[in-house]
Amino acid sequence: MTKVLKGVCVGAGYFAQFHYEAWQRIPEVEIVALADTDTSVAKAVATKFGIHNVYPEFAEMLRIERPDFVDIITPPATHLTFCKIAADLGVNIIVQKPLAPTYQEAEELVNYCEAKGVRLMVHENFRFQPWHREIKKLLDDQSIGELFSLNFRMRMGDGWQPDAYLARQPYFRTMPRLLIYETGIHFIDTFRFLAGEVETVYARLRKLNKDIEGEDDGMVFFTFESGASGVYDANRYNESKSVNARYTFGEFLLEGSGGSIRLYNDGGLTLQLLGESEKSHNYVHQNHNFAGDCVFTTQTHFTGCMLSGLEFETSGREYLKNIIVQEAIYESSSNQKVIHMA
Secondary structure, three states: OOOOEEEEEEOOOOOHHHHHHHHHOOOOEEEEEEEOOOHHHHHHHHHHHOOOEEEOOHHHHHHHHOOOEEEEOOOHHHHHHHHHHHHHOOOEEEEEOOOOOOHHHHHHHHHHHHHHOOOEEEEOOHHHOHHHHHHHHHHHOOOOOOEEEEEEEEEOOOOOOOOOOOOOOHHHHHOOOOHHHHHHHHHHHHHHHHHOOEEEEEEEEEOOOOOOOOOOEEEEEEEEOOOOEEEEEEEOOOOOOOOOOOOOOOEEEEEEOOEEEEEOOOOOEEEEEOOOOOEEEOOOOOOOOOOOOHHHHHHHHHHHHHHHOOOOOOEHHHHHHHHHHHHHHHHHHHHOOOEEOO
């Protein structure tokens, strides 16, 4: 008989739809309730995804439902409070990124959950995108030899308009930190997943759209303890040539002692070994849910680790390393200097 984990969720905003749809396809999980202060929206979401119980108050939902875990899909400023409530009740947690508004608050959150003995995973789904999983396999198999460099170029094209972000995620407009805090954190984690721990960063960040608060353009240079180097070249202002800029979020070039790996906007991967022509690399990816169905893969990983007792790849403690790099990037840009992680 398949063991079923009893789950609940909090949040019914734009991105929550991807969580709810993915949970429906994981047979070991049953989502029994959701909480949101906007009960009309919550009820509509619950009806769409077959969730029977809706609560206006988070703690009440946890006390009544007594779930195995909660999925927290709310803005970062709420995460510490919600995680403390869940931890006090012994409820395990998967929580969206950004983990918290500051490193200090994120560290407090992680420490609190550890002290209470509850399991905590950050819903960092970019490393679970199928192309990044496949690239990791190719690197581990030494398909291009020793990794020399990573270069990711991202152009979202959703941030140049006077009404930028209003239709989908309006809170982007007033965030004092945007590109790195909200989007670049994904690539900090992905770069670490592929190349190992970061040694130094140097960054230049700026704001192109004058109608928003935070930065929307950046160039970040990394060195890694492995000896590799990396570049994250990104802005949300200029447009991609891709039909769907939100599928891969950009193009990747990884170079090593034996050749190169390229990721294209449509999810295509190629290998070009030294002295040979570029060749397509076949692997499975599909345009379902969000960005190659990575939300489903992330939540499947959470479920598997919950049932097996294995460590989460993006545990709270592990995720703090990403935030340290994030803070170093902002410090580098502000002070115009290289920041050493040590």
